[in-house]
Amino acid sequence: MLTKIENVWVLNPRAPLSLTQSQSHAVDVFYGCVIIKDDTIIYAGKPEGWNDDEGLAGGAQERQFDTIVDGKGKVLIPGLINCHTHVPMVMLRGLADDLELHNWLEQAVFPIEDRMTPEDVYWASKVGIAEMIRGGTTCFSEMYFHMDAVAQAVEETGIRAVLTRGFASSGGDGGAAKLADGLDFALRQRNGAGGRITTMLGPHAPYTCTPDFLREVAALAAEHQLPIHIHVAETAREIDQIREQYGRTPVELLEDVGLFGTRLLAAHGVHLNDRDMEILATRGAAVAHCPASNLKLASGIAPIGRMTAKGINVCLGTDGAASNNNLDMISEMRLAALLAKGISGDPTAMPAADAMHAAVAGGAQALALEGVVGSISPGMKADLALIDYQKPHLTPDANLVSLLVYSCRADDVTDVMVNGQWLMRDGLLQTIDEYEAMEHCNKSIRRIKGSL
Ligand SMILES: [Zn+2]
Structure with missing residues (x-):
């Protein structure tokens, strides 16, 4: 399964150099695409052509993707x-x-x-x-x-x-x-x-x-x-x-x-x-x-x-x-x-x-998961979130990291992937019937409160 998220701004925090190093942690910001094979990120970078045999240098014909997601107007962050x-x-x-x-x-x-x-x-x-x-x-x-x-x-x-x-x-x-x-x-x-x-x-x-x-x-x-x-x-x-x-x-x-x-x-x-x-x-x-x-x-x-x-x-x-x-x-x-x-x-x-x-x-x-998640780079597991930045409260789009931390809201998130699997697409949860879960939760607390 090969997925490409393209035309997207990527915010990627740099890992610190060592456990005990104190520093201001910069975030890399770049425009490009991210390619995911099964559960793993295999490419994150500029939108040059990419193919299976020649990798990034290829640029000729594109590999057949199972899914292509247009990230226009969105920002991609590690989950x-x-x-x-x-x-x-x-x-x-x-x-x-x-x-x-x-x-x-x-x-x-x-x-x-x-x-x-x-x-x-x-x-x-x-x-x-x-x-x-x-x-x-x-x-x-x-x-x-x-x-x-x-x-x-x-x-x-x-x-x-x-x-x-x-x-x-x-x-x-x-x-x-x-x-x-x-x-x-x-x-x-x-x-x-x-x-x-x-x-x-x-x-x-x-x-x-x-x-x-x-x-x-x-x-x-x-x-x-x-x-x-x-x-x-x-x-x-x-x-x-x-x-x-x-x-x-x-x-x-x-x-x-x-x-x-x-x-x-x-x-x-x-x-x-x-x-x-x-x-x-x-x-x-x-x-x-x-x-x-x-x-x-x-x-x-x-x-x-x-x-x-x-x-x-x-x-x-x-x-x-x-x-x-x-x-x-x-x-x-x-x-x-x-x-x-x-x-x-x-x-x-x-x-x-x-x-x-x-x-x-x-x-x-x-969580002892460094090298597994926490960064959008090749070799890392594909745990990602797409955020819709085409909103009044996220305009202008001049400083994307500032917008994420100081202006964003949870419901600006549109798509979420974990381990290469989409858990939310366009605001719709893919693996949970949330209404069923909420109904059970409400019933449970009513039963418990009734027994107190
Ligand atoms: Zn606690």
Whole structure:
């Protein structure tokens, strides 16, 4: 299967040269075409002629394409990567507003989650995946439960995902059963859905897992070479609690228990001191910045300018729809760029190109998918989004990167491809009956609310 997207402006963030290199991340902008063979990009560049035998130099007769997409008036970007979310929490959208994190969890979230069945999680995942595809997101990093239902939704919808079963050291067995389930899931699904699914181990947070439990997780991660996904330093209360219990910061605790032995993705990182940042940078950990969720729960604003200056890879996440309240990575880019300026008093902080980098190449690196996705270049998997720029709010078209970050909306996305498969064409989802999914989701939450 050979597809060509032609007459299109391409925005392609440059990958950083190394994990610890701090730099402003430029975005390459060029006009041309992109050619996809099966699941892989084989050409991205100027619209010269191209043929099978002679490649770019040929220029004579064109190869027969199965599909040719005219990208006139549109911009092609690598699919956006949502590095921290809990997709099935779309079921709690609007039901857990205006509460502080710990009350939010205990009073609003847990009672509903306790009643969610695998079938509820499956349909909520489909709704969330539909929302993400509609906003140009092609990959998400998930931490939740009933993860086989999430994996089934990923398999059927064609999206890419890094899946993690979250667990804590709570309950009579100290979390042993959930940890075993999380490891079993990670090993079974680590190359699932034809390689679209990869997995991590997901200890929920330093305040919900004991140090001994985290040591056990670290040993299993090292033994099976699994990355770790964990909430870290999300609230001031967490910092106080961990300092009171263990006499150190959450990041210092993670280092003490050996959790940096494999790659680590730290969600939030709102309250970090200089030493915490040095540990994260030295250990090559990534921080998933979730600005909307942090604002809504009044957790604070992560110091991403200081983090990137220290060489930490900062990527972006929406967190779940119960604390955002959507899964829109375009608005997350804009918010991240605006907040970075607002808290630093420096309007040059997080320029548009850096925000786009965080949502694409930074995300791929954080999820151990560098070299797989995050760039429109030959050899990369074809995870792409087309955005219609022929709109009043996207005129004039003089600075395409600025328009993407500061002016674009999720519904400007028209077409989305993952692994060479179209998941949306001209605004129509190709793999999800979204009305069916929404109906199931509404029914589920009515049943759960009725039983509370
Ligand atoms: Zn979270």
